Amino acid sequence: xxxxxxxxxxxxxxxxxxxxxxxxxxxxxxxxxxxxxxxxxxxxxxxxxxxxxxxxxxxxxxxxxxxxxxxxxxxxxxxxxxxxxxxxxxxxxxxxxxxxxxxxxxxxxxxxxxxxxxxxxxxxxxxxxxxxxxxxxxxxxxxxxxxxxxxxxxxxxxxxxxxxxxxxxxxxxxxxxxxxxxxxxxxxxxxxxxxxxxxxxxxxxxxxxxxxxxxxxxxxxxxxxxxxxxxxxxxxxxxxxxxxxxxxxxxxxxxxxxxxxxxxxxxxxxxxxxxxxxxxxxxxxxxxxxxxxxxxxxxxxxxxxxxxxxxxxxxxxxxxxxxxxxxxxxxxxxxxxxxxxxxxxxxxxxxxxxxxxxxxxxxxxxxxxxxxxxxxxxxxxxxxxxxxxxxxxxx
Numbered sequence: 015x016x017x018x019x020x021x022x023x024x025x026x027x028x029x030x031x032x033x034x035x036x037x038x039x040x041x042x043x044x045x046x047x048x049x050x051x052x053x054x055x056x057x058x059x060x061x062x063x064x065x066x067x068x069x070x071x072x073x074x075x076x077x078x079x080x081x082x083x084x085x086x087x088x089x090x091x092x093x094x095x096x097x098x099x100x101x102x103x104x105x106x107x108x109x110x111x112x113x114x115x116x117x118x119x120x121x122x123x124x125x126x127x128x129x130x131x132x133x134x135x136x137x138x139x140x141x142x143x144x145x146x147x148x149x150x151x152x153x154x155x156x157x158x159x160x161x162x163x164x165x166x167x168x169x170x171x172x173x174x175x176x177x178x179x180x181x182x183x184x185x186x187x188x189x190x191x192x193x194x195x196x197x198x199x200x201x202x203x204x205x206x207x208x209x210x211x212x213x214x215x216x217x218x219x220x221x222x223x224x225x226x227x228x229x230x231x232x233x234x235x236x237x238x239x240x241x242x243x244x245x246x247x248x249x250x251x252x253x254x255x256x257x258x259x260x261x262x263x264x265x266x267x268x269x270x271x272x273x274x275x276x277x278x279x280x281x282x283x284x285x286x287x288x289x290x291x292x293x294x295x296x297x298x299x300x301x302x303x304x305x306x307x308x309x310x311x312x313x314x315x316x317x318x319x320x321x322x323x324x325x326x327x328x329x330x331x332x333x334x335x336x337x338x339x340x341x342x343x344x345x346x347x348x349x350x351x352x353x354x355x356x357x358x359x360x361x362x363x364x365x366x367x368x369x370x371x372x373x374x375x376x377x378x379x380x381x382x383x384x385x386x387x388x389x390x391x392x393x394x395x396x397x398x399x400x401x402x403x404x405x406x407x408x409x
Contacts, residue, residue: 017050017116018402019140021131022124025053025075027060028263028295029232030198030320031147035124036065037201041395044402046070050116052109052131076108077101102130109134120405123168129160136167141405144168145398146178148317148339158185165189170401172196174318175339194401197342198318199394202386205327207304215305219288224257225369228306230299230321231313233264233274233292238312243277243290245310245362250289253369257288261302263295303328307373308365311340314355318342326350327385329378333364343389349381 022035039049051073053063066073109131113121121135123144132142144164164171165186171193173179182189216222227246231237239260246258264274274292277285284290296302299321303309309325311334318339325332326343332350334340335357344350353360 016119018044018048018120018122019113019116019118019135020049020051020122020124021128022051022053022062023127025055025057025062027057027062027065030317031125032062032065033320034147034198036062036069037199037391038395038398039066039071040069041201041391043396043399047072050074050112050118052076052112054105074112076112077105105130106134110138113138113140120402122402126160126164129163132164132167141169142167143170143172143401143405145172145174146182146317147174148178148315162186168192169405170194172398172401174198175316175342177338177341178317194397196394196397196401197389198320198323199389199391200320200323200327200385201391202327205300205324207300207328208298211298211301212304215301219257219259219291219305221257221305224255225253225307225373226257226259226305227308227310227365228259228261228302229310229312230261230302230324232262232270233260233277234270235273236314237262238314239273240277241312241358242310243281245358245365246290247281247284248362249365249369250284252366256369257291258284259291259293259302259305261293261296261299299324300328303330306330308333308368310361310365311335312361313337316340322350323385323389326378326381329375329382331368331373331375331378332381333361344381345384348377349384350377 022032024032026032049071051066051071053073053075055077056063056075063073063075113135118140121131121140121142123132123142126144126146132144135142165188169192171189173182173193173195174197176195179193179195182193229242233239242258242260249256264270281290293302303325309330309332311319311322311332313319315337316339322332322334322340322343326349332344334344334350334352335355336352337355341352344352346352351364353364
């Protein structure tokens with residue numbers, strides 16, 4: 015049987031993209047044995063391969079090892095560049111063999127960062143579908159080259175935000191007739207929490223009678239974790255009944271570890287007194303979300319953040335910067351609150367208003383209804399299936 019080769023850019027089961035991939039595959043109408051998932055390396059923070067195998071999918075590790083060197087070190091070490099180049103050449107050879115051995119019909123890239131996989135598929139004559147879940151804004155030159163190459167090799171492109179689609183078409187008109195906006199969806203059946211577990215957490219962190227302002231994500235500059243801590247420091251000094259809770263780990267390499275270290279040093283008083291809490295990585299997200307009164311999202315840019323969808327499904331009031339993806343999710347003052355990007359003063363004013371005057375729970379209820387109506391996983395999977403089927407027909 016010819017296969018649809020699905021490429022992931024990571025072996026970790028952590029973050030939005032790997033979870034979105036697993037959920038799509040589970041809800042797709044395409045038979046499980048039609049998919050062959052190619053994973054570049056085994057995960058060191060959770061295992062995507064194991065998660066997919068447990069769900070009945072065939073997932074292959076292309077390389078046995080991975081290069082975890084922080085990007086900055088490449089700039090100063092030719093030896094590391096040579097090592098990296100050797101890894102790319104090995105990956106190319108092994109991935110080509112994988113495509114040939116499964117007589118692939120389509121290569122589906124789970125993110126734009128699977129560019130090498132896409133180029134190999136294109137040069138092999140296999141149609142490529144690319145799912146753009148988010149684009150790194152930090153290195154503009156590399157970003158533009160990546161987008162241009164993807165525009166040349168992909169038959170179809172899926173974006174998770176309408177604004178990303180608009181930007182792609184403005185940047186390169188060749189995207190116009192092959193780009194589809196398909197928002198993320200969540201598994202509504204899994205939106206539940208365990209009362210006993212939540213009670214244990216409340217008791218452990220002494221959260222009774224507290225207003226809990228929380229976020230879920232990797233501790234890093236991109237997620238503005240330092241800004242979260244600064245807001246916590248300001249409001250905890252003024253209000254005794256407020257606790258800030260960050261659910262998510264930090265990466266032991268690169269800037270993520272440095273951000274975490276800086277926060278631990280700068281905000282010791284509120285961390286010691288459990289006014290600012292870092293829980294680490296957690297799998298039982300809905301138990302932790304149940305602790306939140308307000309979901310505070312400060313990312314610099316996103317595709318379409320799954321954590322916000324999960325918070326909305328739990329009827330939480332979401333306060334976020336008005337960035338890409340989020341503006342597709344939230345109707346300001348109807349299903350959440352949008353603040354101009356980086357306007358910390360307005361964020362604090364809005365939070366103070368909630369603390370003093372209370373939280374409008376009807377906003378959370380409206381948010382939940384919006385998720386049920388527009389952002390179900392069934393709907394997302396059906397739309398992606400349609401793109402894949404159409405690609406197969408036109409092969």
